Amino acid sequence: MIKRCPQHGFFRGEHCECGSSGQLLLDETKTEQLGRLVAGGLRHFPVDLGLEMDSRGWVDLAKLGLVVQNRHHWASKELVIALVESDSKQRYEILNDKVRARYGHSVNVELDHPENMLPMLYYGASEEEADRILEIGLKSASQKYVHLSTTPEKAWHVATFRTGNPRVIKADAALARAAGVKMMTVNDDIVISETIPARFLCILAASDIPKPEKH
């Protein structure tokens, strides 16, 4: 659910970090419905929703507000803003009355996030995926960019949602960058990249992966 704290703005869950229970804007179900629609419009099928997207992935915020209101009578541009600003994964960003997804596109966009400067990046995979990636390189089947993690723990954690026995692949990002592979920082957790050739990849031994703390 999305709520508003009078002092700290939009937040997800029951309480703001300050302890305030805030004002309820959207319940769980509607937050999911709005989230799916916004993800569809900004990542996957803008044209189907009548949205114009520029080459960097930006869409007019007011127009998106109309689109969501058309689909759900309770939705609005203000709730899109609340959805964006309360999202801890920073999926979206708003700038100058435009909004875009920061990552996760299946439509063709040329993103312009800051260049990644981390020397090593990590990718969590199943055993079978890992074997294949080490042969053919790291690329996304359905998206333009592949999403890597900034630490081995995060990569391992991501992979646990897909497999019971994750492998973590290490990418030598410094070497790949020197060879012209474009990698961009999305947030503290995620770096997106064009295809990374297999020669920059190796598999981490299980003992080299610090297990994340349980939350």
Ligand SMILES: [Zn+2]
């Ligand atoms: Zn607060």
